[in-house]
Amino acid sequence: MKKRLFLALSLPDNYLEQFQQYQSGLVKNDELRKRGIRLTPKENLHITVLFLGYLEEEEIGLIFGAVKKVCRMITPFSLEFSETQMNRLVWAVFEKNEIYEKLKNLLEEELAGIIGENFREKNRKTIIHATLARFKKEGGKITLPQMRMADGKFRCDKILFFESQLRSTGPVYSVIGEFKFNEK
Secondary structure: OEEEEEEEEOOOOOHHHHHHHHHHHHOOOOHHHHEEEEEEOHHOOEEEEHHHHHHHHEHHHHHHHHHHHOOOOOOOEEEEEEEEEEEEEEEEEOOHHHHHEEEEEHHHHHHHHOOOOOOOOOOOOOOOOEEEEEOOOOOOOOOEEEEEEEEOEEEEEEEEEEEEEOOOOOEEEEEEEEEOOOOO
């Protein structure tokens, strides 16, 4: 049976709380409500590193091995919140980070041999982000209030392997693996 899988970084509790406060302000905005704003639940907030797609259960063990190999080459790093952005989604955007880029590139290289090239985001600029909200309807540009984070940076010391089950009420994410970076 195929499973919908992705690799992601978790967010610390203080970020989750601040994002939730920001989201509560978004739902009060009439323009956003007209578009059918749907907030990402607190338990689903994360930073996707790679969406792997629908894969056979038998491939999961090979993927685990590849992710472990990559994590031995990555040291913990910090991500810093930058700004909120809105297009078809509302994002909490983080500053560019060389170690994050290295992590993503190494994962793409290792996993291409296992699951093929289709999951790669060719020629797409990497924007490190967490999705705070989605919209049911398109609309014109709206300027969002910017969010200030009390704690600008947080430490990333592991990557999580998620299964995503799509339901009528929204996706349900389950952690099926956790891989620590090399502390050296």
